[in-house]
Amino acid sequence: MGTSLSMENQIVAAIRRIMRAVDLHSRRLAEEHGLTGPQLATLQAAANLGESSTGTLARAVHLSGPTVTGILDRLTKRGLVDRTRNGQDRRSVTVRLTSDGESVLAAAPSLLQDRFRQELTRLEEWEQTTILATLQRMAAMMDAESLDASPLLVPGPLDAATQAAAPVISPAETVAESTDSAAIPAKAPTVP
Amino acid sequence: MGTSLSMENQIVAAIRRIMRAVDLHSRRLAEEHGLTGPQLATLQAAANLGESSTGTLARAVHLSGPTVTGILDRLTKRGLVDRTRNGQDRRSVTVRLTSDGESVLAAAPSLLQDRFRQELTRLEEWEQTTILATLQRMAAMMDAESLDASPLLVPGPLDAATQAAAPVISPAETVAESTDSAAIPAKAPTVP
DNA sequence: CCGACATGCTTCGCACACGAACGAAATCTT
DNA sequence: AAGATTTCGTTCGTGTGCGAAGCATGTCGG
Known part of the structure; x- marks a missing residue:
């Protein structure tokens, strides 16, 4: 099977x-x-x-x-x-x-690692972008699941908070320099 | 830059x-x-x-x-x-x-994670391929350095997407993990 | 004013994960 | 055959990593 x-x-x-x-x-x-x-x-x-x-x-x-x-x-x-x-x-x-x-x-x-960095810079720019985008996509998919245990699924629209937490698909324009992790306003406990 | x-x-x-x-x-x-x-x-x-x-x-x-x-x-x-x-x-x-x-x-x-798996299967096939290829590429670049300082490198970093994609995806059968290592019992070039 | 709850950090116990070092067994050398 | 070397697995010490529990402090309701 x-x-x-x-x-x-x-x-x-x-x-x-x-x-x-x-x-x-x-x-x-x-x-x-x-x-x-x-x-x-x-x-x-x-x-x-x-x-x-x-x-x-x-x-x-x-x-x-x-x-x-x-x-x-x-x-x-x-x-x-x-x-x-x-x-x-x-x-x-x-x-x-x-x-x-x-x-x-x-x-x-x-x-x-130095060698990894060198190899990375040697790649075409679109390849670097692909790598970064893939990694971020993976990270978003994986820690979205870990982060919330709530049965709430992703419906249509996302508000700012959720959007910041899981920017799944972004165009080639990846984040500039932001140190991110702005606030995270004390999430309410779901279940006692 | x-x-x-x-x-x-x-x-x-x-x-x-x-x-x-x-x-x-x-x-x-x-x-x-x-x-x-x-x-x-x-x-x-x-x-x-x-x-x-x-x-x-x-x-x-x-x-x-x-x-x-x-x-x-x-x-x-x-x-x-x-x-x-x-x-x-x-x-x-x-x-x-x-x-x-x-x-x-x-x-x-x-x-x-189940949800990650579901999201993965929901993606287009070329996207799955890209993800896998990127991860394997990262793994190859990174553990090549850790493994040793051996000159073993990935062949052509050029047009890799097409090149890397094809051989990477083996059919559903027994992936037979390692493409690497094979038989190691050659010599032991260790510390002086 | 004072308990009840919330928040922030630390302590505790567990599970990785590694290199170094160890003892036992196999293999090679002389 | 005796010794040196290699190989295999385990033990030891260190450093993450986490959740649960513990304290100290802050905040809110009565």
């Missing part, structure tokens, strides 16, 4: 290979620069956003709260960031880069 | 989102079926390959030896697989599915 799994299996296999490659590259970064991939990503986000809470940071790097807490623990231990309780809202924790953190970040390489 | 930086960041972000979605889906699988993604993948590989050593299994699922050892530990503890020392080569360990493992596997869902 359903032996037509090949397409699915190939997609799964390709994703797994990519994940593994990312992981291996992360370890290489740690060896050569003392920073793993997630640590570097968090550091970059902290630099881009300026002073920000750990929650904001978590949303920016697409990771859960506990995960960034752990990463910030190691970053703090190495003296690259600074965690202080916010004065206004004392629940919140403000994260700042130290000068050490800034210099380390300035000297740090890209999150992508 | 100013836009090249943002392109990189967007690619990284998309990959992270995909990885996170895969992870979240894995946890949902664990909740609903008692099997995480890697466990299910390993179980499927064990079923496809029949009796096989843990090393063969590791290569099949694109994971390291220690990782599959851990996964097999949990699978064994649940009585889904059976580990026995090989009679011929007593270093090797033969992995077999138990009857429990087979029934669990038969009842198990796909590694991909």
